[in-house]
Amino acid sequence: MIDVHCHLADPKIFSDFSGVITRSVEKGVSKFIQGGVGPDDWNRQKEIKSKYPNETFTCFGLHPYWISSHSHGECAEALLDLELILGHTDFMGELGLDFREKIVGAKKAQQILYFEKQLDMAVRFKKIVVFHFVRCHDKSIDILNRIKPPLGGFVHAFNSDYKVAQKYLDLGLLLSVGGPLLRENNRPLHETIKKIPLDRLLLESDSPDQAPPSRGVKLNEPWTVLEVATKVAELRGITSEEVWDAVKRNSSQWGHSLNL
Template sequence: MVGFGFWIDAHGHLADPRWEGQQDRIILEARAKGIHFFMQGGVGPEDWEKQRALKAKHPEHIGLCFGLHPYWVADHDEDQCEEALDLLATQLVEAEAIGEMGLDLRPHIMKDSRERQMTVFEQQIELAHISQKPMVLHLVQAHDEAIRILDLWGVPKQKGLVHSFNGSSAKAKDFIQRGLYLSVGGPVCRPDNQKLHQAVKEMPLEFLLIESDSPDQAPPAFKGQLNPPESIWEVARTIGELKSLDPLEILDITTENFRRLFGR
């Protein structure tokens, strides 16, 4: 049955300071358009606290995700990362997922953190194995390194998702072969993003999720403003065109995929 109207934004940051004071409104606006659950992406300890506060206000609609984002790792030294990892190990029981975790090797993000990012990524994979939580992966300009580390440590039993997948068909296959879901967001709506369009056309529907990455990565229809969760409608429309399916069917399928991944 198409269009049951209880859809899921697989990844966003409603605890982001840019949304401060507006979360109630944007959650209500998204719910009015059938989007009722919002899985968060973790950044660092301060963000985890903000997620908790948001969930306390919207307990049925917010999914907690705690992890050390590559941005956070790049901005903190080895001792600070070790301290945060110890804290994560004690607090992860509260969360539904571990992440964002991974690698961002763009020079302006990475700075001197390449080896530190890899070490923290490996330690978070170990925590995913121990906690049996799905991983939320942030991987930018680091495909080969990420695949090597995932193969070395093994993808945990609970698998996970590659957030904001924006790669080629070959890269999509690498992740899918390892049991990972691909979460696609606003970049797919750009008419010139032919590489991602082709990857979406070829990827199996059972591994597809959709996300807003709110407040970032707005589709062209939301250009120039903070990206709200309701923008996943634009993502569903574009993917529907690429897959020759109704957008409602894309929303239904990706919501069921999310429930399968997270056991909801």
């Protein structure tokens, strides 16, 4: 089984990435698509990939968090670095927008600028894109209607209602859901999951973040994606096996070259 979005290179778990991978493989989750943050994270991802070339998939890009916490000059420099290594990554991301006040601060224009610049690169390099969109859907959908990466991609940690979901589906993107689905009071997302076509659904842990309630305060690990699959199955009235069959088909559409 596959976790389509986790951060094995996150400093909170990087020192034990072999342990994290081993514990998940033992539980049946044996493929891991990472989410990219910034240059230091890309280097750590490369280290993980060199040890687990068949299990892990790299994802290089400038995360909206990273863009908001760095200067214009630093972003421009990182973009040049990204251009040099983009030919060597499996996926591109996390690209996107995060307009939560504590994240975006005074950097809204900078987030938009570097999102658009990276989308242009995704078009030129023909990359599958991992998107991060929080409280920005009008803007992100407007931009994606103008700049469309030819291979598409998926919106990670989707956590909104079906009206918003429909707009990303119309753009040809897949939707990945994780820990927030396991919150009992998350009705809008529960209702959305009942309606998303199964052939557009992916599952993720977002490890080490977004731990399901059952994990208490502990760091999240990729195998908790199994709980997410169980919840999807319960909401849709199907079996977990049927959910996983769909997710495996959906992720393998990106080609045998990735060996997904």
